[in-house]
Amino acid sequence: MFTKSTSKDRPPHWSNGTGTAFKNPWPSAKPPTWSEAFDLSFPFSLYPTLQKHSHARPIEVVKPDWGVASLEAQGIDKGAKDCVIGTWLGHAGALVEFTPLISSPSLMGENGKSVYLLFDPIFSERAGPTAYTGPSRFKKSPCRISDLPGCDAVFISHNHYDHLDLATVVAILKDFPRATWFVPLGNGKWLANTGIDAKRIQEMDWWEAKDGSFAEDGIFKSLPGDMQKGTAFKISCTPAQHNSGRSGLDGGATLWSGWAIERFTTSSEEDSAQPVRKGAVYHAGDTGYRRTTKSSVICPAFQEIGKRFNGFDLSFIPIWRGGSLGFISYMGLRLSHHDIPSALHCSPTDAVEIHRDVKSRNTIGVHFGTFIGSENESYDAMIEFCEASDQAGIVRLVGDEVGKNGRAGTLDLGGSFAVVVGEE
Template sequence: MQTPKRKASRPSHHANNSATAFVNPWPSASAPTWGELVQSSFPLGWYKDEHVRHEKARDLKVVKPDWGKASLEKRNLDTTKSIIGTWLGHASALVEIPSVNHSESKSTWLLFDPIFSMRAGPTVNSGVARFKPAPCQVEDLPGCDAVFISHNHYDHLDVPSIRSIMKRFPRTMFFVALGIQPWLSSMGVPKTQICEMDWWQNRESSLEDFGTEPPPASTDQVVFRFSCVPAQHNSARSPVDQGRTLWCGWVIERFLRSQDESSEAKASRRGAVYHAGDTGYRRTSKSDVTCPIFKEIGDRYGPFDLSFLPIWRGGTLGFFSSWGLRLSHHDFPAAHHASPADAIAIHLDVKSQNSVGVHFGTFVGSENESYEAMIELAQACESRSVASLDSQNEDDHGRAGIVDIGESLAVEIR
């Protein structure tokens, strides 16, 4: 009699065998202990003038994007040896990976968590409203070869933005985590243009996949590897679909592959980008239990030339600050959202060389929230010996900071 084969055990973040329900598998995402709650104070108070007057606080501007021109000139960088990232507000970012030499016809443009709408909600007239406008619209983008969605919350997966992208860039590819493909298909995105992945899965694409012809008589092939990586968050678009689709971050790597006379393929990495999506790091700010996955991401894929890291909570609770109230994340369970200090810890864990703080200042209730995020991010950089983005000094701990909405940062590929 044959012994029946056992089904392979499902991944720890799958809540069922059909990959239609998901969980965070780490203690850092669990409910806070009674001891941690006892250490916390009442989370609501009033904003005080020291946030406005603090030397690290400034008004967050919205500027017209120049797609890296000023940053390249300021840093005196060669375009072909650089990566250019433009923050478009909230978690949205457009990354340009220029051609490796001037003979190629175009750059590769990668768009993350796009939202250009005035509200993040189920309809154009509902949901959280923007405090800061978008710096541009889809028709203003210089290119969009691929879109990366971290999860299905309304402030990261926006119906009007997806439709505008498909109208302006009908051949763009969409990279999403498990469960989001049917939603995109319902929006009119062809299935052939959707790549759905689980954590740690990846897909390779060539320049030809994005409609770019390689240089004539070239023996080198440019290949991109897109990897879906874990994040500590959740998903839902209604009260009844909690955790039904997966959440993730994205790692983008470019390789230059050449063939020697023996025809053995050799590859050298020419650029790496990390977008963390939306993620937490610990149960509460006072908890010593942190998410281990970021060190694993750093060990597998780091170092990164450029990273985009969330530094603030979602906009749902922004109404508190619109009333002048301060909701302290130091005394509020925040397993699904990183604080500024957490973001710097993630920066170090993933071995990022340059990190831009995102997911703040856009869907908030007042400027006070932006001031608070800026101050705490600068303080965290100082305490962890992380240089500012303006620093010209080489440092093992890299650089981190903020840019204005619509501003670009050009970094040299290491």
């Protein structure tokens, strides 16, 4: 099933003709120019007293309620409105619930059930090749895998240890053996070697899309011909500006990506009725946006995502470098992301730009606050994310109505946010 691909017209992100080596095809991913590098300052300094800043708050670890409090706070009745609920599980991990549609039955599977999608999960204490190596957690996981209310599909953005964790994969396979796994090119064989049935692994390239539904046996099945009356999902693999590798020898051997998930329904009795979108979610994976925070050359993929999908009800966008170089803040030093190359990890300000580019209505900032060296890193990320949102006219995620530029913010680990799909 996981054989080499071939293409007469090699995609620009392929490094060879067989689809077994990959690269970032944009100038925004190249090393800084000499002038840009010369413009960078010494990146280390002492941390100021960030915890006193009005936008700073400690990230708490809370027991997930899977959206109950968010629904109540916003006065949303998920039995009367079509909703999408996102829960941050720490780092880039997120669980998304597509609640049952009010007026449309499921095309395949049991009617009236939610669909649960899990993104980049990691529940281990360390993000590394063994249980004793790699960055360790600064914040505990808010729950166990067995606590999840469901898991119909798992989406992996790339194979770095903090996004594809062996112990987590094995545990999901044990608790949710019927889940379908979606991965970028080259990652299917690794998953199959963990014991996952190859029939439950969907390997995809950038801009590739699959239409289907989750059948009673849990397998994501493509729909025969045009969509019939009912509900179906469109799964799209989207570009990201990053890299891959689990050792020093396999860099770029597998693809990296983001994911766009759309739910459609056709409820009209007329055969000619067109599918109507009833919810769209975007997970950016791990990504950069420009060579340095001072560069004007940006990654064009996100504006293209915004054009192709015309916006998302809920997005998960990284706002920090994750656990990279966390030991520096552990020693009490501040590593300025404004003075190091940033092609692979977007800054909080860049995350706001991605929010705007992809036309997100509601964005949850992720990829921070978990595998870090000190709370200062969380404060740093939140302060800049809030300030950039304010400057862009983006209102707070919690406590504000959706403005013309959408909402954005951060949650506690285990916190949830609910949105009514398609509501401006």
